[in-house]
């Protein structure tokens with residue numbers, strides 16, 4: 001197998017030019033998120049290939065070569081060819097890739113250097129802070145392969161900044177923005193052969209920050225681990241921009257004022273499983289949460305933000321501590337304004353939601369997901385005869401074309417790795 005040395009100090013390039021686009025038929029595909037949200041698939045043929053052939057198919061020197069987190073310049077030898085798998089059926093589940101990134105630091109210290117190591121299990125004390133007290137954060141972003149074989153990241157500095165904010169809330173040290181971005185670049189380049197071909201999906205990047213040190217009494221852990229693993233994922237909109245059906249949860253809440261709803265801490269996700277599971281059992285795609293004080297203002301869905309459309313006006317709940325400040329949300333607001341919509345971040349009531357022309361959700365995983373119906377207190381309202389709203393289509397098309405490098409990046413959001 002042919003190999004090539006990759007130097008992990010990839011250049012950051014910011015482009016120019018941004019255009020309004022209409023949805024193409026090829027982008028209309030079904031949303032597998034509705035059936036397998038963040039599922040970790042059982043080992044399939046691909047994963048066996050990855051596990052068992054790895055020693056023969058990669059010539060990596062990772063694990064012995066320490067890659068400094070900033071200004072990474074250690075050569076890592078990786079195979080240059082793309083893995084041979086059926087990209088059309090890949091879906092959204094974990095596929096074991098070649099390498100992961102890891103970097104440690106002690107409480108009160110700062111992260112200094114990380115390394116790429118073979119993807120695999122990590123060892124933790126049963127007394128680790130993350131296992132006992134949930135001291136942990138995660139992030140999610142994607143890398144896309146372009147037709148001219150470049151690799152694009154979408155606003156990775158926003159993920160870095162969000163992790164820093166979350167770390168402050170969870171009493172953890174965090175990597176700097178530069179360390180975060182360099183580590184993401186290094187991990188993506190070291191797993192380059194797992195990035196799907198253009199239009200077939202993306203490499204999902206999952207940075208984690210966990211309290212890995214042992215702590216018995218309730219206190220911050222004495223040691224922290226920053227880790228990044230990646231997995232190729234298919235397009236969420238696989239066979240159509242299929243609208244999702246949401247139910248408004250009136251008993252359980254995702255977040256409360258003063259809590260941790262605005263950071264991507266791991267406990268926020270375990271906390272929504274019960275309501276989400278009940279909703280799915282009744283045939284809904286997911287749960288929409290209301291504010292826990294008045295129970296009348298929209299917050300967000302389990303893992304994505306929500307927007308309503310009325311005429312030329314688009315509204316989304318404002319950021320005030322109980323919803324995650326989504327990077328897709330922030331981007332869609334800018335894209336929509338650029339395309340002539342009036343966009344408001346404000347309190348949005350259930351009544352307005354039920355009276356909207358169109359509703360859609362945003363997130364890294366779902367990108368832009370149209371909502372077909374909302375059920376509230378036993379009554380359902382549907383939008384656009386369960387078809388895909390024009391505004392959702394337009395914004396989905398604009399954002400994905402930008403993320404995939406199909407239009408000029410006048411926003412300066414794209415980071416090129418080559």
Ligand SMILES: Cc1ncc(COP(=O)(O)O)c(C=O)c1O
Nearest residue numbers: 303304305324326327328363364
């Ligand atoms: C609770 C929650 N809200 C919103 C989002 C969307 O955020 P982003 O657009 O940054 O992926 C996510 C996704 O991670 C999430 O977990």
